[in-house]
Amino acid sequence: MKIGLLLQARTGSTRLPGKIFMDLNGRYSIQRILDGCKKTVYPHKILLCMPKEDEAEIKERISNGELESHIDERFDLFIGGENSNDLVDRFYKAARLHNIDVIVRLTCDNPMYEAAEDIIDDMIDDYLDNGAMGFLGNNDAISRNPFPNGIDVEIFNYRMLCWAKANIKDKINLEHCATSFYKCGNPFSVRAYNNMNRISKLIPSFTLDTVEDYQLLLKLTKNYDACQDLNAAIEKTNYEVWNNDGK
Numbered sequence: 001m002k003i004g005l006l007l008q009a010r011t012g013s014t015r016l017p018g019k020i021f022m023d024l025n026g027r028y029s030i031q032r033i034l035d036g037c038k039k040t041v042y043p044h045k046i047l048l049c050m051p052k053e054d055e056a057e058i059k060e061r062i063s064n065g066e067l068e069s070h071i072d073e074r075f076d077l078f079i080g081g082e083n084s085n086d087l088v089d090r091f092y093k094a095a096r097l098h099n100i101d102v103i104v105r106l107t108c109d110n111p112m113y114e115a116a117e118d119i120i121d122d123m124i125d126d127y128l129d130n131g132a133m134g135f136l137g138n139n140d141a142i143s144r145n146p147f148p149n150g151i152d153v154e155i156f157n158y159r160m161l162c163w164a165k166a167n168i169k170d171k172i173n174l175e176h177c178a179t180s181f182y183k184c185g186n187p188f189s190v191r192a193y194n195n196m197n198r199i200s201k202l203i204p205s206f207t208l209d210t211v212e213d214y215q216l217l218l219k220l221t222k223n224y225d226a227c228q229d230l231n232a233a234i235e236k237t238n239y240e241v242w243n244n245d246g247k
Helices: 029-038 052-063 087-097 111-115 117-129 158-167 171-176 211-227 230-243
Strands: 003-008 045-050 075-079 102-107 135-137 154-157 190-192
Touching: 003 029, 003 087, 029 045, 029 111, 029 117, 045 052, 045 087, 052 075, 075 087, 087 102, 087 158, 087 171, 102 117, 102 158, 111 117, 111 211, 111 230, 117 135, 117 154, 154 158, 211 230
Parallel strands: 003 045, 003 102, 045 075, 135 190
Antiparallel strands: 102 154, 135 154
């Protein structure tokens, strides 16, 4: 059974263009994400899935060595079609091309995947132990005890992706892909991977979507780099934000 980390990314965000290449204390957001993926054990492939419009830029950055030290032999780039908003199609074609059976969806606006390799591997282990069937997620849409937004992980299988390709037509679900697996009207089971006090929720969200998010992540990544402990970094960042004494 072939397991793939599929990273959805594009540079054309309307709220924060080019965010995957924003510098966070010496590394791009995408570099931090790839560093976390590189530390995982289970996945056989790590696929950076980007739309056609981003092909020239990402290939140039790969060829000039910007990502070289952040990837391993499992890494590959997949360029999707012209519609940058159709994630179902992009993931379906990437999984089919690379013969992926289990899809682990990560979003490239979450640089703190750098610190989440154990969560990713544990969730894959859980998914395989339960027959590699249905949908497994750890976010607040699924779990009563979710992880903070910013280390969201969603796992589903190729058969489900084929179902989505054949049945999903509305813009919202095409753009977000996995939402169609945990809403009414589909035949799949849904399970939660709960945050059993493993990751602090003092900061409930540290996804990179706005300028304000970027300012928060500058503090969080600086604190994480200093201690290599996500909980400690969250606690220190929370203190700095609320006491206005962070540098």
